[in-house]
Amino acid sequence: xxxxxxxxxxxxxxxxxxxxxxxxxxxxxxxxxxxxxxxxxxxxxxxxxxxxxxxxxxxxxxxxxxxxxxxxxxxxxxxxxxxxxxxxxxxxxxxxxxxxxxxxxxxxxxxxxxxxxxxxxxxxxxxxxxxxxxxxxxxxxxxxxxxxxxxxxxxxxxxxxxxxxxxxxxxxxxxxxxxxxxxxxxxxxxxxxxxxxxxxxxxxxxxxxxxxxxxxxxxxxxxxxxxxx
Ligand code: HEM
Numbered sequence: 001x002x003x004x005x006x007x008x009x010x011x012x013x014x015x016x017x018x019x020x021x022x023x024x025x026x027x028x029x030x031x032x033x034x035x036x037x038x039x040x041x042x043x044x045x046x047x048x049x050x051x052x053x054x055x056x057x058x059x060x061x062x063x064x065x066x067x068x069x070x071x072x073x074x075x076x077x078x079x080x081x082x083x084x085x086x087x088x089x090x091x092x093x094x095x096x097x098x099x100x101x102x103x104x105x106x107x108x109x110x111x112x113x114x115x116x117x118x119x120x121x122x123x124x125x126x127x128x129x130x131x132x133x134x135x136x137x138x139x140x141x142x143x144x145x146x147x148x149x150x151x152x153x154x155x156x157x158x159x160x161x162x163x164x165x166x167x168x169x170x171x172x173x174x175x176x177x178x179x180x181x182x183x184x185x186x187x188x189x190x191x192x193x194x195x196x197x198x199x200x201x202x203x204x205x206x207x208x209x210x211x212x213x214x215x216x217x218x219x220x221x222x223x224x225x226x227x228x229x
Contacts (some may be wrong), residue, residue, distance in 0.1 A: 005186065008224060010224040011129060011224070011225050012222050012223070012225075013224070013225045014221060014222060014224065014226055015057050015125065015217035015222065015223040016217050016218060017089050017090065017221065018221065019079075019083060020083060021219070021221060022088065022220055023076050023079055023080045023083070024218055025085045025218075026072065026076050027073065027076050027077075027080070030069045030072050030076070031073070031075045031192065031196065033065075033069045033190075034066060034069050034070060034073065035189060035192075035193060037062050037063075037065055037066040038066060038189055039061060040062050040187075041059070041063055041066060042186060044059050044062075046058070047195050050182060052138070053166070059187075061088065063116075063155065067152060067155070067156070070145075070148050070152070073141075073145070074145055077141060077145060080100075080106075090126050091135050092125040093125060093126065094124070094126035095123045095125075096122070096123070096124030096125060096126040096127075096128075096131050097123055097124070097131075098100050098123040098124060099120075099123050099126070099127065099128050099131070100131050100132070102128070104120075105120045105122065105127070105128055106129075108120035109127045109128055109129055110129070111220065113129075119210065127152065130202070133195065133198065134193065134197070137144070137192070137195045137199075138193050140188050140191045140195065141192070142186045142194065143145075143184065144185060144188040144189065146171060147175070147181050147182075147184050147185035147188065148185060149164055149168050150168045150169075150171055150172045150175070150178070150184060151180045151181060152164070152168075153165045153168040154178070203215055212224045212225055
């Protein structure tokens with residue numbers, strides 16, 4: 001009974017399309033796999049039992065997987081950028097730009113997080129603080145992809161490795177050499193890990209405090225809205 005009464009005050013609303021949800025989870029799993037394989041590449045903490053056959057290429061094997069998953073991340077990056085910029089179904093994301101430029105929304109959002117006011121009414125689907133965090137995440141993602149590609153062209157000299165060789169070598173020079181590129185790639189990983197932890201914390205916070213099924217949306221696509229919102 002209590003549930004029924006609760007639902008009468010709520011409206012179900014579509015938040016995320018299935019293409020959005022798929023890209024979210026593919027990206028999430030590839031980041032986890034890239035962090036795991038990346039830590040191994042940085043410090044190969046296990047080595048196979050020595051044997052006289054030339055078969056002990058664990059480092060190269062794990063790097064191979066890192067690169068394959070890296071390409072999946074790159075593909076999803078392009079797909080997500082396309083959804084964001086060009087699809088009507090996802091224009092709620094672009095509309096968040098309006099909220100980003102609205103100082104009143106900023107002020108109310110900060111007060112909401114300080115438990116002073118209600119959540120502001122938004123034009124888009126992301127609040128301004130969230131949107132700034134996502135822009136930061138995108139900048140780090142572009143950085144880790146570009147540095148990853150500079151490292152990649154030194155391991156693979158055919159196909160895209162050959163096509164990208166010259167431009168990536170120029171980028172390598174701009175970044176001060178391969179050792180720096182590797183360092184930047186590594187530091188960006190830590191930036192992304194900090195973002196992921198904060199992102200999960202905020203998702204849980206909003207689900208618990210907002211009571212609108214905020215986390216459901218990235219699984220089912222649907223969210224509940226209080227009718228006065
Ligand atoms: C979330 C994304 C990523 C994370 C967390 C990540 C993490 C790492 C880490 C920690 C290293 C070791 C750096 C070091 O030696 O200290 C590494 C190396 C490398 N990464 Fe990534 N990476 C990511 C994306 C990519 C992408 C998109 C590519 C491009 C295909 C890529 C290609 C490489 C290559 C080629 C190496 C060098 C392997 C070597 O030194 O032999 N990574 N990555």
